[in-house]
Amino acid sequence: MDRDVIPCSDGAGEIVAVGATVTRFKVSDRVIPTFFQIWIDGLPPKNRGALGAPLDGTLAEFVCLHEDGWVAMPKSLSFEEAATLPCAGPTAWNGLMRGTPVKPGDTVLCLGTGGVSMFALQFARAAGARVIVTSSSDEKIERARKLGASHGVNYKTHPDWEKEVLKLTDGRGVDCVIENGGIGTLARSFECVGWGGKVSLIGVLAGREGKANPHNLMFKSASLHGIGVGSRASLEQLIEAIEINQIKPVIDRVFPFDQAPDAFALQASGNYLGKIAIRF
Ligand SMILES: NC(=O)c1ccc[n+]([C@@H]2O[C@H](COP(=O)([O-])OP(=O)(O)OC[C@H]3O[C@@H](n4cnc5c(N)ncnc54)[C@H](OP(=O)(O)O)[C@@H]3O)[C@@H](O)[C@H]2O)c1
DSSP: OOSOOOOOSOOOEEOOOOOTTOOSOOTTOEEEEOSBTTOOSSSOOTTOOBBTTTBOOSOSSOOOOOGGGEEEOOTTSOHHHHTTOTTHHHHHHHHHHSSSOOOTTOEEEEESSBHHHHHHHHHHHHTTOEEEEEESOHHHHHHHHHTTOSEEEETTTOTTHHHHHHHHTTTSOEEEEEEOSTHHHHHHHHHHEEEEEEEEEOOOTTOSOOOOOTHHHHHTTOEEEEOOOOOHHHHHHHHHHHHHHTOOOOEEEEEEGGGHHHHHHHHHHTOOSBEEEEEO
């Protein structure tokens, strides 16, 4: 970036003014922005422009966007809860639903207990799947179990966590991996994905450099999908799922606006589960 930008891609708020030609929304409607401002559905357009970079983001009192870059906020959620959806929501949703969608009886492995993983946990459970999480913390595994995970594997005390995952699935492996680690965890995900399963490549938490040989995906007819958040349509789909299943996003802490730097410090510490919110 060659300029300073307003940070954050997530948010929720109320419309205070609309342009003369706007038809999708009116003043006082409650809305959330889409992460990519001009990706409505189907294949992503070039230069789709994400909030926070390269576009100015949402850590602001007023935000001015094209009407196509907003969706109606779920009625069942507070502003803070709804504000967690735009980035991690479609990412988790597409991680589960792209390619062969997760179905009842499947097993989903979520790496870590951050925002993407906790949404994936909740959506997978709503789809009837069993969920295993990995975490650096036994306490967070307990919290994830209370949210519906059936098992957790501590990747600090079990650095070969893929073997534990294989044991938990009687050697069969999982149907879907929410791969938040990236190249640092990918080889282990390839080991514990099961026959016909998929690895949804999402994050870079375990580094950006390294080697992972996809050879054994071939013998398992398994696949690797790159996930890049998602379209407005996928955000609207997951909002339906949230309302029908009464899902509440997992928020670890809410900070007042003037303590926003503390919210970023908490995120950098890794000492949280799910999402962190900032209230204006
Ligand atoms: N491709 C996309 O469209 C997309 C969209 C959103 C986010 N992302 C990326 O996806 C990743 C997850 O996003 P997020 O918002 O969920 O992040 P987050 O909320 O910051 O998640 C942080 C958590 O990830 C876990 N973690 C850290 N290092 C790990 C490792 N080596 N192995 C396994 N887990 C590890 C930790 O969980 P424990 O404390 O439980 O160990 C940590 O608390 C990030 O890399 C983010 O940049 C990609």
